[in-house]
Amino acid sequence: MGLFILRRFGVMILTAFCLTFIVFWLTNLGPNLEKLAKTQGNARMSDDAVVSWLANRGYSQPLPIKYGQWLGVLPGYVIDGTDGEVRARCAGPGEAVEEASTFCGILQGDWGFSTVAKDNVSAVLPGRLANTGKLMGWVMLVMVPGALIVGVLAGMREGSRTDRTLSTASIVTTATPEYVSGVLFISLFATGTFGMQWFKGTASSAVENATFENFFLPVMTIALYGMGYIARMTRASMAEVMTAQYIRTARLKGVSFPKIVLKHALRNALIAPFTVIMLQIPWLLSGVVIVETLFTYQGFGWELVRAASNNDIEMLLGVSVISVFVVLMTQLISDIGYVYLNPRIRIS
């Protein structure tokens, strides 16, 4: 077990390096840097001005060196600019170049400076993450119990009318992407078009003060899309368990049906959905981006969209480090959890 976790950890770190390097490479491509220079400096810059603007700010160094500096394994640049100003990577705004430290990368805990938010990435992201965490927490609270109940109800009598109705309903929810259900919800429940103006169409006020009125729609929008899939997995797992020998034995012994479901079947049926729920979290991430954009909720996904559309390199890197970390951690937890929960694997 220890070796397995260690190996997974190694692969994880390698993956993280590759992914951040790809993001770094894509954001540091020529046209992207040119766009950055023009949005940050002056939209009508001449080509020469763009080149010197980039050179003065360390963007023209070779890619591996820039990546090393961002990681913190190479010393940050100190450039005597063509405009007479000396700039150092590690010198924050208002800090003298001489006092700046030599290394400043992600390994030193310095996430860089966001060119759009005009603040350190490490100052902006925690707040955004907390907002998204709040959203995801509520989504999980709605989605997981709902999906498990639907799945167990459908799977305990395979082929019954209840099963068919609930299965069809879960297919419908998996076929409704967030931007469709979000739009449907908003026009149904947040505008007067259908006379049911019960909720708010934006969640921007939910950052400070989340109420049922402004938070219900975004939570439901994300939860519904994930719910169908988990419910279907639970149903399949439950249906399989219900055909097992020990369930038949329990039936023949005369155990009542609710007791069979709750005491005998449920525990074994919930092993597979656990993995699915964990692996669903990275999927929720893209749902979060869509919903936060649609409902203008200032969380992690909203920040991703803002950073990406303005080529805010260091913010984008920070965002991708976090999302890659989340994806890989959930994979690890689901692997370990599966082994741990399943006695057949755990004991052998």
Place this chain on the structure above:
Amino acid sequence: MEPLTWTGAVGAFLNPVLGIAVTLLVVALIAQLVLGLFASPTTLQANPDGTLAASGGILGKIETAMKYLFLAVIALILVYLIAPLVLPYGMVGIIGEMSQRFLPVWIALIVTFTISIIYKRRLGLYGKLFDSTVGMIGFGLVMFWVFTALFVSVFDLIATHDYLTQVSGLKNKAPGVAVPDGTAGDIPHYLLGGDNLARDIFSRMVSGSTFVIAIAPLATIFAFMVGITLGLPAGYYGGLLDTILSFVANLILAFPVILLFYLLVTPEIVQTGIPSYMAAFLFVFPLIFFGVLLNSRYYTQPQKRTAILVPVLGILGWLYLSVINQKGTVIDFLPAWFDLFDITILVVFVSVVFVNAPTVFRIVRGLTLDLRTRDYVAAAQTRGEGAWYIMLWEILPNARGPLIVDFCLRIGYTTILLGTLGFFGLGLSSESPDWGSTINEGRKLLLIFAHPALPPAVALLSLVLGLNLLADGLREESLKD
């Protein structure tokens, strides 16, 4: 012209009837769901005279009631759809006129279903689809949009106005609004109202279907070619090849899809030529696939092989070169007369294939790992067949069941991805009538005018739902063998 109402004059007495029927149906459905948890299931009881009787009790009665209510609702809906064919224009309102516009689609659907049901025993898995209600509904929804796309793009039917024409005064107008004199297209109304640039929403919605119907299946086929060509050897040989390919696949899958889209599908990236190189790499896989497929089958008969391989690879190679060769990009070496077509949205196409291929790879690899231990593979190995023959002619046909099901699901997922791209305004022009872009246009004013965003949203939902139901039906029927 008077503006149209939703159901017109006929609706005045049909609507209450339909309302009652639907309410009763919903009540019966809920009652049945609740009772289904407590009451004993419907069982068959054998009578002494050899007949069977259903002794369902209250549950059985509700079931019977539901059947008739459902039929009644269907019949009423059919009246709404058929009545406009015989009644004068505008009598059945917007619903009726829309049904009238979709007339070619209805005819095509009826013909398809009739022929398929008559010959279903001879049509293999496709025919079996017509044994499952869910599968039939799914197939109907999918074919509805396929026929719509076909009639709109090829025969220029269905759409009532040009999807780009702006008519002043119709900005954000409600459904059924009459257009000013002299600007009427095929009919003098905007059936689903005008969008915020005063264009006809109904025409934009039906025109948008051509984009999805053309791109989504094609991109899925390419993703499958890539996934199969790489997944088969990874699963069959295992070892270092498998480790490397799986690592790369997991790497791509660990990327949040939207971050990847935001990084790849931008005008700046198109400038650097990366999409062209990716296209050159990804689109070569169909060539490899068909080359190896035919070569491994016929390499013992060199003459026959050459006779088949040369034209196939020739045509595919020409298509390949035409696809990757684009005017004004890094790959632009073909003379204009040789270049068949230019795809303006190559970057969208490439990124969708790129996102889908790793998942297909993982599925194919998993299936191959399972199937390579089978006896028929051992038999083929003993016969001395080549590795590629075994992979492509022994393993692949036996993995077709799950792959066909996944193919349907994946077209749906690709549709969702294309919508996501449109929703974030990536890669597509804002004038494009595709559903994602239209939803994106509509959502900006959603709280004031809800009607522009709803039709494309419902359209996308129905197509993806159709594909998912189709996949479900196929899975059910293929498991019955």
